Amino acid sequence: MKVVAVNGSPRKTWNTAKMLESALSGCRDAGAETKLYHLIDLKFKGCTSCxxxxxxxxxxYARCGMRDDLTQVLNDVWDADALIIGSPVYFSDVTADLRAFLERLWFSILMYNREHMIRAPKRMPVKIILTTNAPMEGFHKALNESIINTMTGFVGPAELIEANDTLQFDDYSKYDVSMFDVNAKLKRRSEVFPLDLKKAYDMGKRVVEEAEKI
Ligand SMILES: Cc1cc2nc3c(=O)[nH]c(=O)nc-3n(C[C@H](O)[C@H](O)[C@H](O)COP(=O)(O)O)c2cc1C
Structure with a gap:
């Protein structure tokens, strides 16, 4: 049982990465082998319409024909039993890196064929983690719905969780952030973020059980 995770955040140790690591620790505790890719480390482009x-x-045919650092990631995804993706929300969307990954993952299996619109090598459960500065779940409703629906249609049954109102810097006194209530941010970090991490851990355990049933 193998779970592949893809981090679309440019920060390899911050909110999204922490959520992904917690989810993967749940996967490992449920008996899976895990692999985490940080897209920021890789050289690749989005779909070039080749x-x-x-x-x-x-x-x-039905695989991405581009050859760059994403080739290995895409091969690994289709070799896995479950997929977890994570991204901070940037201007009501996923990051440019995660978007590029999704273009390549989705378009390569979307066929312009009346009978077989999707030619994925297999179906697998997909978990999506979004982290936001926005204060509450569902603030980016259109994004959530579109990514869940496309993933479910193309790759497998998808579920999305969020960590909201995240801490964006270690030391707020160093930045121009007068619109934030810094004490409320720090309080949320110590009281709510640990619960978000637990939610991600539980989801990691769950995805392994789901993958076993597919
Ligand atoms: C370029 C940029 C755009 C952002 N746009 C949004 C946004 O539209 N909505 C939102 O809730 N947060 C937005 N944020 C905040 C981040 O999504 C949030 O702080 C996230 O948890 C950061 O993830 P990271 O710690 O993994 O980098 C933005 C941050 C950046 C740097």
Whole structure:
């Protein structure tokens, strides 16, 4: 049982990464082997519309034909039993890096074929973690719905959790942040973020059970 996670945050030790690590620790406690990719470490582009994935008789039919650091990640995803993705919300969307990953993951299995619109190698459960400065769950409702629906249709049953009102810097006194109530931010970090991490851990355990049933 293998779970692959993809971090779309440029920060490898901050909110999104912590949520992903907690989820993966739940996966390992449930008996899975895990692998975490930080997209910021990789050199890759979004879909370049080469259409190699749709070329009849082509070597990359229904797979991404581009060759760069994402090739290994995509191969690993399709070799896994479950997928977890994480991203901070940037301007009501996922980050540019995660978007590029999703373009390549989704478009390569989307066929312009009346009978077989999706040609994924397999179905697997998908968990999505979003972290936001916005104070409450569902603030970016359109994003949540669109990513859950596309993932469910293309890859497998998807579930999304959020960590909201995250701490953005270690020391708020060093930045121009007069719109924030710093004490409320710090309070939330110590009281609510640990619960968010537990939510991610439980989801990690759950995804392994779900993957066993697919
Ligand atoms: C470029 C940029 C755009 C952002 N846009 C939003 C946004 O639209 N909505 C929101 O709730 N938070 C937004 N944020 C805040 C981050 O999503 C939030 O702090 C997140 O937890 C950071 O994740 P990280 O700690 O993994 O980097 C933005 C942050 C940055 C740097």
């Amino acid at each position: 259409f190699a994935c749709k070329r009849l008789g082509g070597l990359s």
